Each structure stands twice: as structure tokens, then as C-alpha cells.
Amino acid sequence: MFLKDGVKRRTVLGMAMAAGLAGGMPAAQAADDIVLGGSIPLTGVFAFAGEGIHAGIQDYVEIVNNAGGIEGRMIKYVPEDTAYKVDASVAAFNKITSQYDTNFYYGDSTGFAKTISPELDRKGTILMAGASFASELNDPEKHRYQFMAGPDYTEMINILLEYIADENPGAKVAYVHSDTEFGRDPIETSQKRAEELGLEVVETIVTKPGSVDVSTEVLKLRRAQPDYTIFHGYVLAPIPEFINQAKQMGMETKFMGTFWSMDNSMVMKMGEAGDGFMGVMPYAYYYDDSDDAPMLEKIREMRPEYQSTAYMQGFLTAMLMTESAKRTLEAGKELNGDNLKAALNSIEDFDTGGIIGVPISIPGNSIPVGRIYRADMSQEKMVPASDWIRLE
Amino acid sequence: MRIGTAKETYRHDEALFDTPVQRWWLAGLFVAIAAFPFVADAYWIYLGCLVAINIASATGLNILTGFTGLVSLGQAAFMGVGAYIVAWLEINLGTPFFVNLLAGGLGAGLIGILVGIPSLRVKGLYLAIATIAASVILHFVFANWTSVTGGQSGLTMPPATFLGTALDQPDKLYWLIVPVTVLMVLGASNLFRTRIGRAFIAIRDRDISAEVLGIPLLRYKLYSFALSSFYAGVAGGLWAYFFRVVTPESFPLVMSIFFLAAIIVGGMGSILGGILGAAFMTMVPEALKLIVGWLSPWLPDAVALLSPVRTIVFGALIVGFLIFEPRGLAEAWRRLRRFFHLWPFKT
């Protein structure tokens, strides 16, 4: 079953890529094309996200180009596989920017975003977004030409905390995070917020990343008796086993996660244990039909099978990039880093067509909006558990 | 066909490049290296720099593993030490790059001696395992000594400057990285014309006989560790200037394996081998990417297969060379040269 799915997905992906990567040689660029380059992790440990991101960007670019482009200019999407390695990602950036006059770039990791930031400052011609929601990048001073299509990791946790404070004031919270840059990112900063909200952080547990035995960590968690347990810095393992063992011990705590562990297909892999798993999600799910969402309908029309949350992320990123290009061109300005970023920051109460259920503004480098979803195993779906939460 | 090379003095016999033809070829090579950035595009210059950094580090590992016979899986961690030192100095003191690189090399060399101390008690495989332990422990230090290393998020550093120019681009850094690498490679070749270098080889070939010949084993093994780590440290420093961000995850164990693979493929115990191996192993992924590009019209899955195929090819190269060509590309190169030297007569 799974094998078959894998092959099918790969075939689709491969065919999509054949056009983009043929020969690795620069395809002809019409003089006024707007170029969106991308270091995309199509293979390697982050491939599940890369495939979605790739498809999302590709679809949105197609929508725009079919509608005649931006002010008559077509968008050209130039992806390159990185296998989620920083050096490969930098190589891809150098390759693409030396072959095309690149206006936008999609980066695949926090490490890459930090590495390339000085280069973006020097070039001053590119606006970049990416798969990283690192809090560090959410600093318009330091990272002038970057943004992220969602809340940063600290903001994600803060959204969770607000929800908790609202549902159960004074609750006890525990963090479980991986011993990686990704895992450590929001822990200290969000603890302050927890205190402000009157929540008590009773335990912070660090685990080795990847598939590991977590029995001792669960024992520690049981001693802390938290009302809520927030996982961060994981994709799947070891969350399922953690929840499993905690439930065996009769723990009552509610488990929560952040964006990258929230994709429908990942949560469903948790099986029985995943029922009731909650988490913050900045975008609507593929199958979400609760709000008026023309874009979601369009996506479902273009791709009849389920698309991951990474797809939504890529889709929205492309949408915001196009929007800022449109605004810049409409104002009669040159497409460069400063103008594109200014245009991006001018986005206010923007309607994403239902990708995010509320109108958004981008005052800085992030979009501090999200919604709490809960896994419902009987439907095999993530269902909304709160309204959209906007951080002030 | 080449006829006899008459050598009249020992000096001549010992010379690094012993025939005029060789010197001409070398001059040609230098011209080509110098001309490269003027003809290649940014991407190829980027790759050129990366190859040069890898050559520097692989040469260092070759001194230890290829010439002294001590296997190390800590090369990446030593590079990390150099990279962190360079980044820290550049950020906090702003000292010139050559001072930083030297400090990075010396710092890594010191750590190398520390790691080499177990060679007092253990040899061979045990030592290799000790170097794995060292890289795990160093990784922990990188990740948790937050006040110096910036913890998990690492250090982001300004570019190197030379006479007021910021070396922030591969085409400028090329002129820093490549000369340093050339110097280090020449240094390594010369090393094996000295007592120390010859002692290393003696230890590799038979440590007990070496000791009988009056070579203090421990001291020379530590020298070898120090030198090899010095090379790694300088290479790590260049790496830091090149990427300008240093994080604990920049120097994983697989990177150490990469360097080991480079010298296996290139040829252990041959300076040329280190160069060929590092260049070859750096370019293989690029070549695979090209092949996949060509195949994609017929084989739509090709792109998704790239990463696993790369991993398999990487392993297969190690295994294949160990079984079929244990002396590596350098030996193949020598065979080729012999063929032309003797042409049109057969060996």
C-alpha cells in the first residue's frame, strides 16, 4: 500500500521535475521573466516537505502564468535539489543566481537562510523566503531581504500558549524538544511568554533527534504531571511512542505539536495514540471546507489527492512573492530587494483565498497567525479546535 | 617515450619535481589554476573553492592515515575546531585572516595531540574508535558551550578582509583559498623529504622496526596527529570564511567519512592521491546531477532517486576501490603515465 503510494508520488514528482531540471542547463529565459529560484529538498531527510513545497510553488506559479502573469511578465520557477544539505543549498543558489537574474528565492533550511543572508544583503536584488520558521530570522534589521510565510517557531508556541491560557488558566505546561537548533529554537523565549500568561512550565525535556527509545523521558514527564505537553523539533519519531507510553501510564496530559509535525499524513501515522493530538497550524488543511476558500477549491481542482501542509506553505510563499512583485511593478518601481520587501510589508488585511482563514498583514518578517487543530482518528483528519489566533 | 633521467647529485635525486618536463607541466598547472576564475562562471568558481578546501583537509588526513597508518574518523571535528576558532577571532577580535587561520590550525593541532594521546595505549582500530569518540565529544562542546560557540545556532561571521576589500564572494575568496591550499599541499610533499616525514612512513610500515631504528613512537604519532589536525584546522578556517556561518551540524561524522573516502579513492600515502580523491569525491555528486538531468526525459523518477543513488555510489566507491584498486586513483594515474613514458613499447 505504502510502497505503491510512494512510487506514484515519485512519478508525479519526476515528471514535474523533468521540465524544470532538464539537463541541469539553463532553459531559455525571456528577457522580462520574473525568476523564482529555489533550493528545494526534493530528496534526503526533508523530502516529504520538499515534495509538497515544490508542488505548491509550481501550482501557484502556473495559476499566475495562466492568468497572464504579472503585468504581462511571466514567472519562471527554477528549482534545484539540495537533499537538505547546507553546502548543496549554497551551491544551488550560486548556480541559479549565476545563470538567471533572480528576483525571488526559496531556501530550504535555517542554516542556509543564515548562511546566505549576507550574500542577499550584498546583492540587494533578491527577496527570499523559505522552509525555516526560525525565530532568529524574524528580525527585519538583521535579515533585511527575508520573510517567512507564517509565524516563527516562538510565535507558534505562543499561539499554543494563548490557547492553553484561554482554555485552562494557570495550567501546567511541559516542553519536549529535540537536541537540535530546530528543537531548541523557541524554548527559552516562549517560557517567558508562558509566565506572562500565568502558565507554569513544569518540565523541559531534551531528547536525541530521530528514532530513539524515550522510556526514561516519559518517566520524567510523568513526575512533572503537566496538563499540556508541547513537542517541538520533531517530524514524527519519537512523538507516537512518547504519547503511547504516557497513555499507558494513565497520564491525562494533552499533547501538542508545531507546524512540521502537524501534517495530516504524519499525524495519521501515529495510529490510535495520535487521537486528540493538537497543534498549531498557520494554514488551512487541504480538505478544509469550513470557510469560504476559493484558493483551496482551486487546489483541490488542480490536484484531486491530498496535499500536505508543506504544499500550502510553498503555495502561500509563492503567492506572497507574486503579490509583492505585483505591487512593486504597479508602483512603477524596479524589482529589487528593498522595493520587494517594502511592497511585502505594505500587505495589509490581505485575502489569501482561504489558505489562511483570516486576512493577513506582514509588518515584519513573519505572519503571526495560526489556528489550533486536533486529530480526529475516526475521520482520519485534523479538525479545527479553535478559531484563528492572531498574536498582537 | 621517455629515456633515462640522469641524476648526478643526491639533491637532484631528492628533488620534488625531478625533470624539466615535470616542472613545465607544473607551471602549466599553476597558469591554469590562476586563469580559472577568469574563464569560469560563479558556480564553477564556487565548486573550485570547495574542491580546494577539501583537498587541504584530505591532504591533512592523508598525512595521518595514508603516511603514518593511523585511521582517523575525527577530521571533520578538527575542521570544526579550526572553523570555530577562526569565526570567534573574526567576530570578537577582528584580527587579519592569516592570523586567524594560523590560530585555527594551531588550536586544532593542540586538540589533535590531545586526541592522539590514547595512541599511547591503543593502536589501529581502537584508535579509529577513539577518534569517533573525540568527534562526538567535540560536537557536544560545539553545541553546548554557548558563550563561545553560540550553541546550536552557531556563529555568523563577517567576511575576511584584505587591504580593505571584503572577500565575500567565491571569485575573491578563490585568491585566498587556493594559494593557501597550494602552500599546504607543497608543504606536505616536502614533509616526506625530511626526517619527520620519513619517520611517519617507517611507523606505518612497521612500528616495531621504526622504534628499533630510533624513532620515538609516541612522539612521532603525536606529531602526525598534530600536523594532520593543523591541516584540518586551517581547512576548517577556510570553510568558515567560505560559508560564513559555523554551526555544530556543519561538521558531522559523515564528513569525516567523506575525507576518509577521498583518500581511499585517491590513494592513501600519496599526496597526489589526496588531491585527486578530494577533487573526485567533490565532483561526483555534480556529475550524478548532470547524468540525472540527461536521464530525466526517459526516466521521470530520476530526480527523486538522486540522493539515495549518491549515497550508494559514495559507499560503492569506497568498497570498490578498496577491493579492486587499493592504491587509488593515484596508481591509475601512474599507470597511465607509465604507458605514455614507454609508448610505443609495451610494459
Next chain:
Amino acid sequence: MTDWLLLIEVSLAGIGSGGLYAITGLAFVLIYKATKVVNLAIGEILMLGAYVFFGFSAGLALPFWLAALGTVVVAGLLGAGIERTMIRPMLGESPIAVFMLTIGLGSILTGTVELIWGANPLRLPEYLPNQPLFLGDAYVSSKVATAFAIASVVVLIFLALFRFWRGGVALRATASDQAAAYSMGINVPKVFSLSWIIACVTAGVAGMLVGAIGGISPTMGVFGLSVLVVVIVGGLDSVLGALVAGLFIGLLEALAGAYLGGEYKTLATFVLLVVVLMVRPYGLFGTHEIERL
């Protein structure tokens, strides 16, 4: 006040997962004893075992017993294949060359798994019992407990094979003196194959268990690093050492994780490794002569 119950629970969990280290260590020691090869790919062989089990049980939807049997067969074939194509041609080469070869082998196995099953993390079908288990007041994860029990059975089979089976005796004979074994008419190359087959089967079974507890992913091979510590601490050529050190390392990791934090787990084991290398390089139960490699 010291929380004794926590200490007991943590220790039990640690010893439980130590059982998996112990049998993987056993596989490692077996290869070393018989062929003098330090097999750095043991973690990857374990990973492959877990994936093959996944392929049979989730991909082909076979019942547990058939899938497990299939895994054992595939792992055995893999062992024979590796020995024939990679290890045998290296006979007589320096141990260091073979050591590096197994590093390459690990890379090949990882790539193969990614090629067939992709790089994403997966979950094995639940086949271990999931009811909570209490020893007195102390909670023990039933999965870990069952895995420990299975591991113990594997160890017993292993020891019985060594003691009573003809092939096992030949194995021991080869390990203790290769030349003498030859002259007694033992087919030494066959013994080499045999040791790789048994070791790979053991590692494959360990993979099924490790995967059932922590999930599977191509990076699972890092388990092999902890196993490396186990066999060095126990002594490369000591079966008893692998068993004792396996349990001990499991315990040490659990205690370090519980009282110092998860980031100290690996550090603690590798610091122990360095100490052992400095003080007793042949390990707790190893033979002294190994020092003269």
C-alpha cells in the same frame, strides 16, 4: 528527597533498552571473533532488518510470524552476500582496510533503503503488546519489556548454538585458532560465511525490535555507534562482555538522560569509551593480546 521509584523505573527502562544493545553487540562480537573484522555497518544492517520487516508486514501485509521469518531469511542472505562479495576478497588485507570497507558498506545499505522506501520516517505495524505493565509500583513499558524478553531468548538460542551445534563448535574453533581449525578439517571460509549469516540475522531481529519501539528511518544506523561503545567496553571478542556492557550502557544512557538531560546520553557513553580505551583498551572481558593488532 530522592525519588527512589523514579530511579528504579529509569533503571528498568535502561536495562530494557540495554537488552537490544546486548544482542546487537553480540552480532558484532560474533563477526569479530570469527573473522577479525570490525563491522562498522552493524547499525545499518540493523536498520535494513527493520525496513525489510516493514516491507513484509506493512507493504505485503503478511502476518507477523511470516514477516519475521521473511526478515530472518533476507537478513541471512544479506549476510552471506556481504561476506562473499566484499569480505572474502579482502582476506589477508589489513584489518584497517576491512574496517573502512564496512563504512562504505554502511553507506550502500543506507542508500538502498532510501531508494526503496524513501527517506521519510515510518512506523512499524504494532506487534508488541501495549498494555501497561507494573512491577510492584514501578512502571515498565510493555514494549521494552517484551523486546527485552525476545532479546533474552535470542541470546539463549545463540549460546545454545555455540555450545551444541556442530557449526557453532566450528565457529568457536576457528575463533580460537584459525590454523588449527584448518588442520582439523574445518572449512574455515564456510565458517566465515556462517558467522556473517548468524550475525546479520541477529542484527535484523534487533532491528525489528528497535524499530517497533522508536519507529524506523534511514538514520537509524546511528544505533550502531552506541553498539560500538558496548563492544569496546565489553571487549571486542567477548560474548559475555557484549551482554554485560550492553545492559550497562543502556542503564548509563537512561540515567544520564533522566538526571542530566537528553543531550548528555551520547556524551556519557563516549566519555566512558574514552576512559575504557585509556585504562583497559581490551575492554572489561576482552583478551589482552588484541592490543598487538
